[in-house]
Amino acid sequence: MADLKQQIIAQLNLKDLKPEDIGDDQPLFVEGLGLDSIDALELIVLLQQEYKIKLASAEEGQHVFRSVRTMAQYITEHQPKTV
Amino acid sequence: MFIQATAGISPQPSFSALLTEPAVYAGNRLNCIEPDYGQIIDPKMIRRMSRIIKMGVAAAMDCLKTSATEMPGAIITGTAYGCLADTEVFLSKMVENREELLTPTAFIQSTHNTVGAQIALLLKCHNYNNTFVHRGFSFESALLDAITLLQEQHALTVLVGGIDELTDTSFRLLSRFGLYKKDISSNRALYDGAAKGTIAGEGAAFFLLSAEPSGKDYAQLNGLYTFYKPGDIAEIEKNIQSFLSAHGIGVNDVDLVITGQNGNVNEDGIYKQLAQTTFKGKACARFKHLCGEYPTAASFALWLAANIIKTGVVPSCTSVSSDNKRPGRILIYNHYQNTHHALYLLSVC
Numbered sequence: 001m002a003d004l005k006q007q008i009i010a011q012l013n014l015k016d017l018k019p020e021d022i023g024d025d026q027p028l029f030v031e032g033l034g035l036d037s038i039d040a041l042e043l044i045v046l047l048q049q050e051y052k053i054k055l056a057s058a059e060e061g062q063h064v065f066r067s068v069r070t071m072a073q074y075i076t077e078h079q080p081k082t083v
Numbered sequence: 084m085f086i087q088a089t090a091g092i093s094p095q096p097s098f099s100a101l102l103t104e105p106a107v108y109a110g111n112r113l114n115c116i117e118p119d120y121g122q123i124i125d126p127k128m129i130r131r132m133s134r135i136i137k138m139g140v141a142a143a144m145d146c147l148k149t150s151a152t153e154m155p156g157a158i159i160t161g162t163a164y165g166c167l168a169d170t171e172v173f174l175s176k177m178v179e180n181r182e183e184l185l186t187p188t189a190f191i192q193s194t195h196n197t198v199g200a201q202i203a204l205l206l207k208c209h210n211y212n213n214t215f216v217h218r219g220f221s222f223e224s225a226l227l228d229a230i231t232l233l234q235e236q237h238a239l240t241v242l243v244g245g246i247d248e249l250t251d252t253s254f255r256l257l258s259r260f261g262l263y264k265k266d267i268s269s270n271r272a273l274y275d276g277a278a279k280g281t282i283a284g285e286g287a288a289f290f291l292l293s294a295e296p297s298g299k300d301y302a303q304l305n306g307l308y309t310f311y312k313p314g315d316i317a318e319i320e321k322n323i324q325s326f327l328s329a330h331g332i333g334v335n336d337v338d339l340v341i342t343g344q345n346g347n348v349n350e351d352g353i354y355k356q357l358a359q360t361t362f363k364g365k366a367c368a369r370f371k372h373l374c375g376e377y378p379t380a381a382s383f384a385l386w387l388a389a390n391i392i393k394t395g396v397v398p399s400c401t402s403v404s405s406d407n408k409r410p411g412r413i414l415i416y417n418h419y420q421n422t423h424h425a426l427y428l429l430s431v432c
Contacts, residue, residue, distance in 0.1 A: 011186075012130070013130045013131065014130060015130060016126065034127060038131070038187055038188060038191065041187040042186060042187060042188060045184050045185070045186055045187070048184050049180075049184050
């Protein structure tokens, strides 16, 4: 999850944050890290670029982007398997 | 119109002082001296802002703070190049990612109206918001719109600004067009010799205008006039005379002329001829060795003129000829590439 936190920081240009500043279960949006809808688009791009994962629907995003842990779980479950 | 306040970010320490210790640059490129943005802009918004957005927003916020205005009646910006850095990022990503997986932030913020939009977002200002992109007339068009809004009483105050940034890519491309001098020791040597080209610059200057005096105004903006591709020097002289006549004055009533000399032998001939005719014997100042050449550089001249009228001091680094009088009326004459010509008239309130 530390790698994922680092990728989020880089993608969203959260210069003042370090991976350890982001709690595994801390909400990413609104009352947590305070991310917004543009950040959600950036996170969708991150999933596609880094993990080759496309979200099935917008509704799915609400659950996937709840916290770093939910993102990591989704990546683990959906990452294309390498032979 | 009255200039209630002004603020500028430029290659000079203009954000906090009026050119008391002008910065000296080696070579043909001048980049802005930027303030600590963390003190001016919400940190949550800064992370998405490119340099030009931070420059524009910071200058706008400082201008509003100086005038103690929380909410302007309109926000108008003028920029020729717009948000170049974000445009470069967006276009590079398009190529790198084969037109897929494009990052939204750079795309959203690559448009020319981003600075005006970000100022509005920060202020939660839902009033009139417009951006003018007309090459060397971008700032003048924005200013004309502001004047019109105030004259027609659609707004009590208007925040208007001129912004342009220089990036590595734009500097490289514009250099290939031959816009800049190849061998220049420093910006202080801009007017020496008779070579082609000028020096590259950038900046952000904002003004809070109102139709009524506030009692603490920097200056009165009496008039603005633009003309396009004049045929010869006689036409330029005629335009200057007509502009002054329209305001009930002649050249003798002007205390200081600020010209847009940029060191380019192909473009400065006009100013040199006028110095021997229309402006003969007048106190003169120039500014492009301080801010460089860019399409909205006249906004720096307006910032300078407003400050000169407010303080009564002509910074020695700008003065070409002086009569040691406190300027009460200033004429700015600037042209961009001998295509876009503009006249501004300012006076004490």
